[in-house]
Amino acid sequence: MNWLDNESTIEITPPAPFNYEECLLFLGRSEQEVLYEIKDGAIWKLHRVSGNLVLFKISHHSNKLKVEFPISPPSQVVRHEIAEFIWEWFDLDTNLKEFYKMAVENSILNKLTNEYDGLRMMCLPDLFEALTWAVMGQQINLTFAYTLKKRFVEQFGESLSHGEQTYWLYPSAERIATLAVEDLRPLQYTGRKAEYIIDLAKTVASGELTKEKLLKMPTPLDMYQALIHMRGVGAWTADYVLMKCLHHRAAFPIADVGLHNALKNQLGLERKPTIMEIKEIAAHWEGWQAYATFYLWRSLYDRTL
């Protein structure tokens, strides 16, 4: 991690290629997002660090991320944890150059990597958030998924107000573990989704399933199997979590509808490609399936701008 600690602020130097505007565009894709606020090119976000709520503000100057703490001067521990969080959030450990090198040989990816040059995968470092956000999004459109998330966060999450704005923390697994299905039904969760989310909360809160345990497993396949063992977590959700939380570059949610639509567009097809066709296409993406998918998702967003 390449960062500079200036005591009241910190400065992070993302490795090239890095394009802040592209990342910001992805973060701003939903008007209903409640887990951060984007204002004048800066990102405001609340985060929990060893029990305390910390508001931080990220802005971009001369290819560095400047992080400020608008409410109170942070301790050294807080500064370090926030730096680590941002490093992981923007996926700065990935060597994007290697992905781009591979993409040159590939007509679809070459176009996308040129178009979105410097876009990093925006991750979900918190396992409980990654899992439950994926479950919320199952089989519904993204707009409604964001509606479900907003209600969930605003009903069960902690918040902190500063000026005109209220900043929200994603609800903890411990809090959600205390709920019953009837608590989520009024927010228009299906009975099934409510069960999955509460069960996942119990499993995560008890320590039975943790990010640390998953990352210690010998192979990504072990992580995958541990994930799909959970009720409500199928292949798609497991791959989504592997890709956005566990940083597995070869994770590939091959059945994803968004991926299918993006490929249909990129290839100029009349219909969506079949799974077999996608396997043939993706054979050239070996080791970078997660980034290929993320860039294809990004291409969908162009059409709604």
Added chain:
DNA sequence: ATCCAGGAACTGT
């Protein structure tokens, strides 16, 4: 209205 959405479990064969 009608179709489908960043799926997964359940049921029947």
Added chain:
DNA sequence: ACAGTTCATGGA
């Protein structure tokens, strides 16, 4: 193993 059905509601 595999295919069909159910869940459940909002967006376009």
